[in-house]
Amino acid sequence: MSIIPDVDLVIPFLEHRGPTHSVITAFMVFIPLFAIYNKKAIPYLIALIQHSVIGDYTTGSRIQLLWPLTTGYYGMEMGIESQANITIECVIFLTSIIIMLKTKDIVKLFQPHISNLIVTIPTFTLLLPTFLGFPLEVPILLMLPHLVYMFMFLASIIVNIPKVYQNCLKLRG
Numbered sequence: 001m002s003i004i005p006d007v008d009l010v011i012p013f014l015e016h017r018g019p020t021h022s023v024i025t026a027f028m029v030f031i032p033l034f035a036i037y038n039k040k041a042i043p044y045l046i047a048l049i050q051h052s053v054i055g056d057y058t059t060g061s062r063i064q065l066l067w068p069l070t071t072g073y074y075g076m077e078m079g080i081e082s083q084a085n086i087t088i089e090c091v092i093f094l095t096s097i098i099i100m101l102k103t104k105d106i107v108k109l110f111q112p113h114i115s116n117l118i119v120t121i122p123t124f125t126l127l128l129p130t131f132l133g134f135p136l137e138v139p140i141l142l143m144l145p146h147l148v149y150m151f152m153f154l155a156s157i158i159v160n161i162p163k164v165y166q167n168c169l170k171l172r173g
Contacts, residue, residue, distance in 0.1 A: 022067035059085040093145035
C-alpha cells in the first residue's frame with residue numbers, strides 16, 4: 001500500500017512526487033474507504049501517507065506534500081545514499097516485517113484472495129526505480145528490502161492465478 005504513490009512512475013502525464021504524493025490527496029481518496037470500512041482503513045491510510053512523509057519528504061528530493069492547496073515542493077533532501085537514509089529505511093523495513101509477522105498479515109498475503117491482486121501496482125512501481133535505474137539509483141544495501149517486498153508481492157499474485165482462472169471459467173460457462 002505504501003508504495004502506491006509511486007504509480008506516477010508508470011503514468012507518463014503525472015510528475016513524479018507530484019499530486020500522488022500529497023497527504024491531502026491521500027485523505028480525499030480515503031473518504032469513501034472510511035465510509036465503507038470505518039477505522040479498519042486507518043492502517044492503510046497510515047501506510048500510504050508514510051511513503052510521502054517518511055520516505056520521500058525525508059530522503060527524496062522534494063514532493064508536493066500539500067497538493068492541491070499548493071503546488072509548492074517540500075522536503076529535507078537527505079539523499080538516498082546517505083547513511084541516515086539507509087539506516088531509516090532498514091529500520092522501517094525490519095519494523096514492517098515484524099509487524100506483518102506479529103499480526104499474521106504475511107500469512108494472509110500468501111493465501112489466495114482476489115483482493116491480493118492489488119499488489120500488482122506496488123510490484124511494478126518497485127521494479128522500475130530499483131532495477132531499471134529510473135528515476136534514481138538504489139544503494140546496494142537497500143536492494144534486500146526491495147527484493148523481499150518484490151518476492152512477497154509476486155508470490156501473492158502467483159497464488160491468485162488459479163483463482164482468477166477458475167473465475168474466468170465460471171464466467172464463460
